[in-house]
Amino acid sequence: MxxxxxxxxxxxxxxxxxxxxxxxxxxxxxxxxxxxxxxxxxxxxxxxxxxxxxxxxxxxxxxxxxxxxxxxxxxxxxxxxxxxxxxxxxxxxxxxxxxxxxxxxxxxxxxxxxxxxxxxxxxxxxxxxxxxxxxxxxxxxxxxxxxxxxxxxxxxxxxxxxxxxxxxxxxxxxxxxxxxxxxxxxxxxxxxxxxxxxxxxxxxxxxxxxxxxxxxxxxxxxxxxxxxxxxxxxxxxxxxxxxxxxxxxxxxxxxxxxxxxxxxxxxxxxxxxGGKSPNIVFADCKNLDKVAKRAAAAIFHNQGEVCIAGSRLLVENSIREAFVDKVVEAAKAMQPGNPLDPESFMGAMVDETQYRRVLDYIAKGREEGAQLRAGGASLEGPGYFIPPTVFDGVTPAMTIGREEIFGPVLSVFGFDSEEEAVAMANDSDYGLAAGLWSQDIDRIMRVSRRLHSGQVFVNNWAGGDQTVPFGGVKQSxxxxxxxxxxxxxxxxxxxxxxxxxx
Structure with a gap:
């Protein structure tokens, strides 16, 4: 037709x-x-x-x-x-x-x-x-x-x-x-x-x-x-x-x-x-407003139903509080809407099973002590809609910080050093994608080589075209x-x- x-x-x-x-x-x-x-x-x-x-x-x-x-x-x-x-x-x-x-x-x-x-x-x-x-x-x-x-x-x-x-x-x-x-x-x-x-x-x-x-x-x-x-x-x-x-x-x-x-x-x-991809934001990155919007899109695009979703946001502690505020603000513009509306950024979860699964993970995040900064509840009405959800204060021991949720749920971690960020990023069964945001070219080269991932995105998320391969390592x-x-x-x-x- x-x-x-x-x-x-x-x-x-x-x-x-x-x-x-x-x-x-x-x-x-x-x-x-x-x-x-x-x-x-x-x-x-x-x-x-x-x-x-x-x-x-x-x-x-x-x-x-x-x-x-x-x-x-x-x-x-x-x-x-x-x-x-x-x-x-x-x-x-x-x-x-x-x-x-x-x-x-x-x-x-x-x-x-x-x-x-x-x-x-x-x-x-x-x-x-x-x-x-x-x-x-x-x-x-x-x-x-x-x-x-x-x-x-x-x-x-x-x-x-x-x-x-x-x-x-x-x-x-x-x-x-x-x-x-x-x-x-x-x-x-x-x-x-x-x-x-x-x-x-x-x-x-x-x-x-x-x-x-x-x-x-x-x-x-x-x-x-x-x-x-x-x-x-x-x-x-x-x-x-x-x-x-x-x-x-x-x-x-x-x-x-x-x-x-x-x-x-x-x-x-x-x-x-699967994937549980780390997205690392260093304090020296340029234009925090822009980076925050891209970090939000990295997890909330396609309702978070993305294998390479940037579901683990690692932020240097010196900018963490201000940066998370910006991510939460960006999420407000990414609310789910009717999928047939070209202006909708997010749509519905694929079915009731996935919808219930994501809500269960959100409940688990609350139970384990993560700080809910945005979202956290399903939307009323027909269909399986969940708004962008942001948890701060997540630790590697928490379920939402380790398991693939496949939904619009972001887990935020803090770090104080490059060494800590790399160790935290690599502390996962998965290795499909990783991102890092920095203006320090030496750091970019060091960190991108040390990340155990099939793909590393530098100052972008999910970049690439048909000329480069897509895939992962470890259990990805x-x-x-x-x-x-x-x-x-x-x-x-x-x-x-x-x-x-x-």
Missing amino acids: TTSKRPQNRADWQALAETLIPSLETRAFIDDAFVDAASGETLETLNPASGETLAHVASCDAADAELAVAAARAAHARGDWARLAPAKRKRVLLRLAELMEAHKDELALLDTLDMGKPVSSSLGDMAGAIGSIRHQAESIDKVYGEVAPTGDDSLGLVLREPLGVVASIVPWNFPLMMTAWKIAPALAAGNCVILKPSEKSPLSALRLAGLAKEAGLPRGVFQVLPGYGHTAGKALALSMEVDCLSFTGSTQVGKQLMQYAGQSNLKRVYLEC GNGRDKSHHSLAEYTELKTVWMSLQG
């Missing part, structure tokens, strides 16, 4: 939603066709801003996974995609990006309706998703193999070949953007991909399947299995015919998937898991999304050694 006029306000987005919802695709996409789940079962997807049912979507299980894997394996064996000339694969993926661009309002709206995020945020996600498809498409014919250094009597070649069948399991917080980060490099490398979207946000993935078919992806190369993790996801992870598993989600589930891989065929497993995972590094993960190295002696 394309619109001649771009939606401009809440009324426009509401009107588009009323047109879109009755025509939603709710079936799985298997072997180039939209089909019901083999069992006939469906799952309900809700609008978290209202609690109303959006649709009943096919609930796939092991039987559907088996069909999809068989179709992908057959497609890979045919070579319709894997052996297609790189320039031709590139054209197909660029065509997919064009179609996504043409339908970006629709795709953004689906993610907003499905998981409650503001539509302005969803539109930003679409830019990231489309950019990922384009970047990896353009990389297809620009990544070379190698010629080994040999003597005159031999020739050594190092080739990159597609792995085969890749299963991608994606989360609900950035449904289509995370999908693009996973499938773009896998498809660019020539693999067949089976996508398992979260049961909480399957709608944009199913729409993407229709666009992929329209773009010209061959039969069986891209399939979508909506369903639960313990059914469809588990079946893919245990399949002997899946060569690679790519996952973004919780650390607990990531560990389970690694076990499934070991129980089956030792398939490659790339994980991007082991894989990388974006950049040429992710493309390499979906290929197999093959050595060809030729004797030239005749």
Whole structure:
């Protein structure tokens, strides 16, 4: 569905939603066709801003996974995609990006309706998703193999070949953007991909399947299995015919998937898991008002449902009191609102389960003695809305200071020295992201090297584009999304050694 006029306000987005919802695709996409789940079962997807049912979507299980894997394996064996000339694969993926661009309002709206995020945020996600498809498409014919250094009597070649069948399991917080980060490099490398979207946000993935078919992806190369993790996801992870598993989600589930891989065929497993990211503010940073606003956005963006959310704010004690006041003031402008209103900074929590989970953590923070500076109570009315919540005086021993909450809850710590800040930042099971704010270049270089994190943001939060990798260390995972590094993960190295002696 394309619109001649771009939606401009809440009324426009509401009107588009009323047109879109009755025509939603709710079936799985298997072997180039939209089909019901083999069992006939469906799952309900809700609008978290209202609690109303959006649709009943096919609930796939092991039987559907088996069909999809068989179709992908057959497609890979045919070579319709894997052996297609790189320039031709590139054209197909660029065509997919064009179609996504043409339908970006629709795709953004689906993610907003499905998981409650503001539509302005969803539109930003679409830019990231489309950019990922384009970047990896353009990389297809620009990544070379190698010629080994040999003597005159031999020739050594190092080739990159597609792995085969890749299963991608994606989360609900950035449904289509995370999908693009996973499938773009896998498809660019020539693999067949089976996508398992979260049961909480399957709608944009199913729409993407229709666009992929329209773009010209061959039969069986891209399939979508909506369903639960313990059914469809588990079946893919245990399949002997899946060569690679790519996952973004919780650390607990990531560990389970690694076990499934070991129980089956030792398939490659790339994980991007949880985070409890430290955001360190030194007293010498410039413009505290600006930094406070960015520190607030680092945790409250997307309702705090962000793996790299700057949920631990470490502030040098000499400026701490004044700085926290500024963060609290910034939070006042970030209150949740109707997700269809382009002016809303925050929307609703994805569902009641997550809503209750976050409220339980807030209660725990109070019980353990943290000082509540802002928020702390849910909003009245329909939907699952929680305002920005700030706790000061948090210590590393407190639950809210250690565990990933995945909601709009900020924990503030104080420190007196650089050494203390680094030690506190690294005192975590996670290592997905870290930030530091300072004008001292020597300190910036020292601290950024000492932080145990896959990403360090200096005088910004969540900076970067498609040219740099995204991923973590420790229990935040082991894989990388974006950049040429992710493309390499979906290929197999093959050595060809030729004797030239005749």
